[in-house]
Amino acid sequence: MKRGFTLAEVLITLGLIGIVAAMTLPTLVNKYQTKVLETGFKKSYANLQNAYILTKAALGVTNLREAYAIYDYDNSRYPFADEFYEEFNRNIKSIGAVDFYSFKNYSGNKIMTTNVGKDMPQALSILPDGSSIGVCINAEAINFFVDTNGPYKKPNRYGFDIFSFMVKDSSDKVKPIKPIRKYTEEELKNEQWPEYAGLPCDKTSTQGANGVGCSWYAINNINPDDETKTYWDNLPK
Secondary structure, eight states, X not given: OOOOOOHHHHHHHXXXXXXXXXXXXXXXXXXXXXXXXXXXXXXXXXXXXXXXXXXXXXXXXXXXXXXXXXXXXXXXXXXXXXXXHHHHHHHTTOOEEOOXXXXXXXXXXXXXXXXXXXXXXXXXXXXXXXXXXXXXXXXXXXXXXXXXXXXTSSOOBBTTTEEEEEEOSTTOOOEEOOOOOOOOHHHHTTOSSTTTTTOOOOSSOOOTTXXXXXXXXXXXXXXXXXXXXOSXXXXXX
16 A cells, blocks of 8 residues: 655655755745846946947058047147047947936945946946947046946946956956955045045945946956955855
């Protein structure tokens, strides 16, 4: 005679399954979400580099920075910036644009609701895949801001889906930004642009642009606060 499971045994088994699922599901969801962020980052960086190469070819120059990001001090302007912007936006196949939108810094302890300068994220041109890229010529460098899933999807957070890149030397290459140095709160009081000083990427910094220096770490998958850990699996909460 075959003996089946009793109702109590079935309920106990289901309960155990539920407990295990409750313990493991958040981890699985978190891993999935970070993998989505990492994939989006790599895709956006590739899109940015491709658009830059196409722009260089279309404008027929060997060095875009030297041709378009050199400041005319006599007339206080970048005389050819608009030409560069127009061609670059054509090559990213922009389908629209948005105004500045609020975002969190890398540590998540500050929300920026207003644009306090040209060094703030300005990923304003929306691409067909929903991501966005912004460009700003400033300080004789070409600055890029990407939002890997665009302004309408969360987390809208520096170092998570918002990243900065720059073309600033004779190599004329789009390079990820890395922090220069860490400022104390006292030192920041004397800085002209305290939100941006030092190009921070720190899990405790309260600077509004904390995360601007995370691109280098994201590309190399190195945690900025502990180089023995990976970047994408150890994002701050």
